[in-house]
Amino acid sequence: xxRYRWLIVAVVVVLLAVVVWFxxxxxxxxxxVDLVQQFPSxxxxxxxxxxxxxxxxxxxxxxxxxxxxxxxxxxxxxFKLTPxxxxxxxxxxxxxxxxxxxxxxxxxFLIGISDGRRYDxxxxxHIDPFGNPGDRRWIPxxxxxxxxxxxxxxxxxxxxxxxxxxxxxxxxxxxxxxxxAIQIGR
Numbered sequence: 001x002x003r004y005r006w007l008i009v010a011v012v013v014v015l016l017a018v019v020v021w022f023x024x025x026x027x028x029x030x031x032x033v034d035l036v037q038q039f040p041s042x043x044x045x046x047x048x049x050x051x052x053x054x055x056x057x058x059x060x061x062x063x064x065x066x067x068x069x070x071x072x073x074x075x076x077x078x079f080k081l082t083p084x085x086x087x088x089x090x091x092x093x094x095x096x097x098x099x100x101x102x103x104x105x106x107x108x109f110l111i112g113i114s115d116g117r118r119y120d121x122x123x124x125x126h127i128d129p130f131g132n133p134g135d136r137r138w139i140p141x142x143x144x145x146x147x148x149x150x151x152x153x154x155x156x157x158x159x160x161x162x163x164x165x166x167x168x169x170x171x172x173x174x175x176x177x178x179x180x181a182i183q184i185g186r
Contacts, residue, residue: 029088029090029183029184029185029186030183030184030185031181031182031183032083032084032087032181032182032183032184033079033081033181033182034181035069035079035091035177035180035181035182036056036067036068036069036179036180036181038079038081039054039056039069039077041079042077042078042079043076043077043078043080044075044076044077044078045075045076045078046072046074046075046076047074047075048072048075052072053071053072053075054069054070054071054072054075054077055069055070056068056069056070057069057070057176059094059096059097059176059178060097061094061097061136061137061138061178062137062138064138066092066138066178066179067178067179068176068177068178068179069157069176069177069180070096070174070175070176071157071159071175071176071177072159072170072173072174072175073107073108073159073160073161073170073173073175074158074159074160074161075158075159076156076157076158077156077157077158078154078155078156078157079154079155079156079157080152080153080154080155081152081153081155081182082150082151082152082153083145083146083148083149083150083151083153083182084149084150084182084184085146085149085150085184086146086149086184086185087144087145087146087148087149087182087183087184088142088143088144088145088182088183088184088185088186089111089122089141089142089143089145089155089180089181089182089183090140090141090142090143090179090180090181090182090183091140091141091177091178091179091180091181092138092139092140092141092177092178092179093109093125093127093138093139093141093175093176093177093178094127094129094135094137094138094139094175094176094178095107095127095129095135095172095173095174095175095176096174096176097136098174099129099130099172099173099174100129100130100136101130102130102171102172103130103171103172104128104130104169104170104171104172104173105128105130105131105162105169106126106127106128106129106130106131106132106135106162106173107126107127107128107159107160107161107173107175108124108125108126108159108160108161108162109123109124109125109126109127109157109158109159109175109177110123110124110125110156110157110158110159110160111123111141111143111155111156111157111158112155112156112158113145113148113153113154113155113156114153114154114156115148115151115152115153115154116154122143123141123143125139125141127139127175130172138178142186145182157177157180159173159175161173
């Protein structure tokens with residue numbers, strides 16, 4: 001009798017482990033579009049030569065390494081895509097760590113989306129690790145794209161040198177978009 005109890009307990013534990021594993025697998029976000037992989041097909045525009053303004057790279061900040069897209073201001077990177085249902089844009093913003101202790105006034109990151117009829121600004125973030133040590137980290141971004149599900153859109157990543165009205169200072173503006181992706185679920 002005791003032998004059967006242990007067998008029943010073991011079966012129940014295994015079944016519970018399988019259920020927990022399955023539930024976690026289903027609730028974890030899945031990458032639908034890796035924008036680093038899509039980088040070659042993106043439209044690139046800049047006020048400097050494109051080959052100097054953009055690059056795929058990696059960066060390690062506070063021990064966390066991510067694949068990145070480097071985008072020197074003032075530039076725009078446009079991805080044409082159709083977000084699936086329950087889509088979220090995820091990325092992390094930063095300036096390369098080599099720029100943190102060098103003079104400059106940071107970079108303004110903007111994300112916008114257009115369906116050809118209308119442009120929506122989704123994010124504006126000024127990051128200045130030289131002037132604000134709190135910006136010496138990955139700054140996570142998560143934007144709900146469900147309103148655009150099933151429609152072809154242009155997703156735009158813009159960088160600008162300085163804040164409006166402060167002049168143009170591109171010194172050490174080594175802006176990076178960390179692991180940009182379209183994910184399903186959150």
